[in-house]
Amino acid sequence: MRTSPRYTGIAIGAVAALLLAGCSGGNSAQNTDDASGGSVVIDAAFSIETADPGNTYDPTGNMVAKALYETLVDFKGSDVTTPIPGLADWTQNDAATEFTFTLDDGRVFSDGSPITADDVVFSLQRIQGMADAKPAFLLAGVTIEKVDEKTIKFTTETPLLQLPAILANPALGIVNSKVVEKNGGATDGTDTAQAFLDGESAGSGPFVLDSLDLTSQVVLTRNAEYNGDEEASYDRVVIRNVTESATQKINLEGGDTMVAMDLNGDQVSNLADNLTVASVPSAQTIFLLVNQNATVGGVTANPKFAEAVRYALDYDALLELAGTGASEATGVIPPSFAGALADGVKQDLAASTAALTASGYTGETVRLQYPNDYPVGGVEFTPLAERVQAQLKDAGINVELAPAPFTTEIDPYVNGTEAFSMWFWGPDYADTANFLPFAPGLKVGLRAGWTAEANPEIADLAMQAAAATDPDTREAIFTDFATAMQKDGPFVPLIVPGSNIATAKTVTGAVYNAVWTMDIAELSPTS
Structure with a gap:
């Protein structure tokens, strides 16, 4: 058998949540x-x-x-x-x-x-x-x-x-x-x-x-x-x-x-x-989605708004909610995959304020949607959303929490009709190509209203990574992709849960x- 020359992944997975709480008894x-x-x-x-x-x-x-x-x-x-x-x-x-x-x-x-x-x-x-x-x-x-x-x-x-x-x-x-x-x-x-x-x-x-x-x-x-x-x-x-x-x-x-x-x-x-x-460490990433479709997101559609959110957050404080085994998400590619960034974004309130001013934001209340019955690797979304809300408030961004059951939230998320939301992404197979869907014009990118035309440079990096056959060249392109996503993407990676x-x-x-x-x-x- 001749298999692919190289696969990079980690030997773990994580569980997400859905629907109503179960109870003991019945099948003891x-x-x-x-x-x-x-x-x-x-x-x-x-x-x-x-x-x-x-x-x-x-x-x-x-x-x-x-x-x-x-x-x-x-x-x-x-x-x-x-x-x-x-x-x-x-x-x-x-x-x-x-x-x-x-x-x-x-x-x-x-x-x-x-x-x-x-x-x-x-x-x-x-x-x-x-x-x-x-x-x-x-x-x-x-x-x-x-x-x-x-x-x-x-x-x-x-x-x-x-x-x-x-x-x-x-x-x-x-x-x-x-x-x-x-x-x-x-x-x-x-x-x-x-x-x-x-x-x-x-x-x-x-x-x-x-x-x-x-x-x-x-x-x-x-x-x-x-x-x-x-x-x-x-x-x-x-x-x-x-x-x-x-x-x-x-x-x-x-x-x-x-x-x-x-x-x-x-x-x-x-x-x-x-x-x-x-x-074990998780391969999942919990992230914020900032919709780039003006019809859906309004003020969130300005790329500077996503930048303001990115620099407003205190990631170490968010990580406190995740417990043992978790780490900060350094980008859309989890740390154990080829091409992942060594370091994540650090809080910079001055940079956040400058980006927020440039975005045209004038104090509007933005609804943060998320599934409230959806622990990922033991991380409950509600306390995490509450801490995000408080940190964004300190940075001048007004957020209203809008939790709902998974079954209510999944369709608007998939259909790209959520302006500002918290979700997670995990690998479908053991290769960094799992995370290319975050690119503009691809599966998750489109959920954020982010078309290929919105950022041709990142769209091209995704295409190059998908077509590469030399492992070292491919990994370098993935690193460039992750770097560009952290700078200009509409996603704010938060936590890799344990x-x-x-x-x-x-x-x-x-x-x-x-x-x-x-x-x-x-x-x-x-x-």
């Missing part, structure tokens, strides 16, 4: 078996909109999709620097524009039917055909064609060193084409299979879907037909929506859950001795992953 971990074949209960702050892999693009959604569906490429444990074969092995040409994948022999779906090249082509072309599917951009510019029953060829319009890593994203899980087509699946944009896949899975992963309730819990059961190398140790997995990290801690210490996904650094520092904690996962002593194998948060199939009884 105290009533589960410790032996293999029993059940495991996981508390997580939900960020999930569907169990359909082709439409999922959220941390909890990715974790569930990873358990239900297999991908062509995989990573081992927490190591996301080196792609390894999943359902297939592969070769690629020197220009990184042609990739040939060969499926493993004998692999089957949960109904026992064989996995074929037709299933792969259908699964990925289905996503390409759904223009509104969140993961569709992962396959932009990629042509996928069947060579024979076991072989699939991928051709890219430009060099795409990171394609194998991209194909490890759980959103690109392979579905049983016959089952999904029978239930509304299509590759021409008319797909209606999501409703079916929210009630019944059609994959080859270690688990199958038992039930899905986006507001309370997801239940998985063992896939009896699974014949891969990640066989489940538990017959049943219950993932509960518990949005408050304090409640997760209480549940874990009280024996009502076995895995807590969202504890912050302060909470894990004083857990009981009989609990295990894995703390990531903590805590487990009962009866459970082992809970490891963070930058792409799918945690591989549920790796959980097993300690005994």
Whole structure:
């Protein structure tokens, strides 16, 4: 196998939150078996909109999709620097524009039917055909064609060193084409299979879907037909929506859950001795978005306003809210990725005042929108937003906080209709190209109303980075991109949270992953 010459990433992930706080009881971990074949209960702050892999693009959604569906490429444990074969092995040409994948022999779906090249082509072309599917951009510019029953060829319009890593994203899980087509699946944009896949899975992963309730819990059961190398140790997995990290801690210490996904650094520092904690740096970045579309943002659309916000903040004081393991975000590229800046912006109130005057701001109240049930790596958005509000007030910027549930905020954020908001971004695969969407004219840039025409220089740097094939040259371009973004971009990176996962002593194998948060199939009884 010839893989890409270099992937740069970190072996962790983080969890975001969604919807209402869960409660203890119901599926008490105290009533589960410790032996293999029993059940495991996981508390997580939900960020999930569907169990359909082709439409999922959220941390909890990715974790569930990873358990239900297999991908062509995989990573081992927490190591996301080196792609390894999943359902297939592969070769690629020197220009990184042609990739040939060969499926493993004998692999089957949960109904026992064989996995074929037709299933792969259908699964990925289905996503390409759904223009509104969140993961569709992962396959932009990629042509996928069947060579024979076991072989699939991928051709890219430009060099795409990171394609194998991209194909490890759980959103690109392979579905049983016959089952999904029978239930509304299509590759021409008319797909209606999501409703079916929210009630019944059609994959080859270690688990199958038992039930899905986006507001309370997801239940998985063992896939009896699974014949891969990640066989489940538990017959049943219950993932509960518990949005408050304090409640997760209480549940874990009280024996009502076995895995807590969202504890912050302060909470894990004083857990009981009989609990295990894995703390690692996060690949997530919490940032402020300052919309550049005058129709949406009004005064925020002046680039000088974003500059004023950037220099008004005391980043060390903001970092105090994040706890152990967190660090200041030095730019849109997290510190552990190639091209990241060594140092972040420092507070400069004089520079902020000058930029604010130049922006034409005259004291208008600006609404700061954010999801209020959305802890990232244990960082609660409300206290962070309150501290941002106070610091901006001291700098002469009036801010009104406008919190709302994730389900209310996600659509206006994605559609670019928020003037001033707080969100987060995490990697989709283990490569710095993950952060190019912040560029003008690209996915996140457009959410900020930032077109390519607004800053052609940064748009060009993003294009150069995407096309580079020499690792050293590519890293230097990424550094130039990050530098330019910190100077002129409409984003104000705040914090890279730490990531903590805590487990009962009866459970082992809970490891963070930058792409799918945690591989549920790796959980097993300690005994």
